[in-house]
Amino acid sequence: MNLSGSIERMKKFEDKLGITFNALSVYVDDSPDEEGEYSYKVSGEIVSEEDEVEHSIDIIVVFYDSSGSIIDADEKFIMEEDFMGFDILSLSGFLRSNDVDKVKIFPKKA
Numbered sequence: 001m002n003l004s005g006s007i008e009r010m011k012k013f014e015d016k017l018g019i020t021f022n023a024l025s026v027y028v029d030d031s032p033d034e035e036g037e038y039s040y041k042v043s044g045e046i047v048s049e050e051d052e053v054e055h056s057i058d059i060i061v062v063f064y065d066s067s068g069s070i071i072d073a074d075e076k077f078i079m080e081e082d083f084m085g086f087d088i089l090s091l092s093g094f095l096r097s098n099d100v101d102k103v104k105i106f107p108k109k110a
Contacts, residue, residue, distance in 0.1 A: 001027065001028050001029070001030050001098065002025070002026075002027055003026040003027065003028055003100055003103055004024065004025045004026055004027075006026065006100065006101065006102050006103050007024050007026060007103050007104075007105060008102055008103065008104045008105070009021060009024075009104075009105055009106065010104070010105075010106035010107075013106045013107050013108065014106070014107060017053065017054075017055070017057055017107045017108075017109065018048050018049075018050060018053055018054065019046055019047065019048045019053065019057065019107055020046075020047050020048070021044050021045065021046060021047075021089070021105060022044060022045040022047055023043075023044050023045050024042075024043070024044035024089075024105060025041075025042070025043050025044065026040065026041070026042050026100075026103045027040065027041045028040045028095065028098050028100055029098065030098065032098075033094070035094075036096075037094035037095060037096060038094065038095045038096075038097065038098040039092065039093070039094055039095075040063070040091075040092060040093060040094070040095055041090075041091070041092045042061050042074070042089065042090070042091040042092070042103070042105070043088070043089060043090050043091075044088075044089040044105075045086065045087075045088060045089070046059065046078070046083075046086070046087040046088070046089055046107075047085070047086055048083070048085050048086075049085075050085060051084055051085040052080070052083060052084070052085070053078075053080055053083050054080070055080055055109045055110065056077065056078060056079050056080040056109075056110035057077075057078045057080075057083075057107050057108070057109065057110055058075050058076070058077055058078075058107065058108050058109075058110045059075060059076040059077075059078065059089055059105065059106075059107050060073060060074075060075050060104075060105070060106055060107070060108060061073065061074045061075065061091055061103060061104070061105050062103070062104040062105075063095060063100050063102075063103055064100070064101055064102040064103070064104065065097060065099045065100065065101055066099055066101040068101075071095055071096060071097055071099075071100065072093070072095050072096070074091045074093055075091075076089055076090075076091055077110060078110075089105075
């Protein structure tokens with residue numbers, strides 16, 4: 001199930017840390033696996049106009065259900081010295097439910 005239209009970005013946080021997310025996508029399986037969990041895949045680009053960032057960054061992805069409760073969260077850590085102005089966000093894992101209403105993606109200073 002393509003949930004890319006349910007992505008909510010926090011542009012203010014992106015601006016503050018000097019990065020932008022592009023080409024974001026979120027997919028969650030329609031059917032559970034044998035353990036009753038639903039696999040997910042989050043992908044996108046992390047771009048900066050500069051060749052570097054001032055701080056290491058955590059990219060946080062939070063999954064919300066239709067009642068507004070958090071189902072799960074995941075993160076990707078980017079070290080300041082490893083960032084060259086472009087990186088790929090690629091996270092995958094499993095959710096207890098596929099009742100995903102919103103996916104919030106935002107950066108924070110690590």
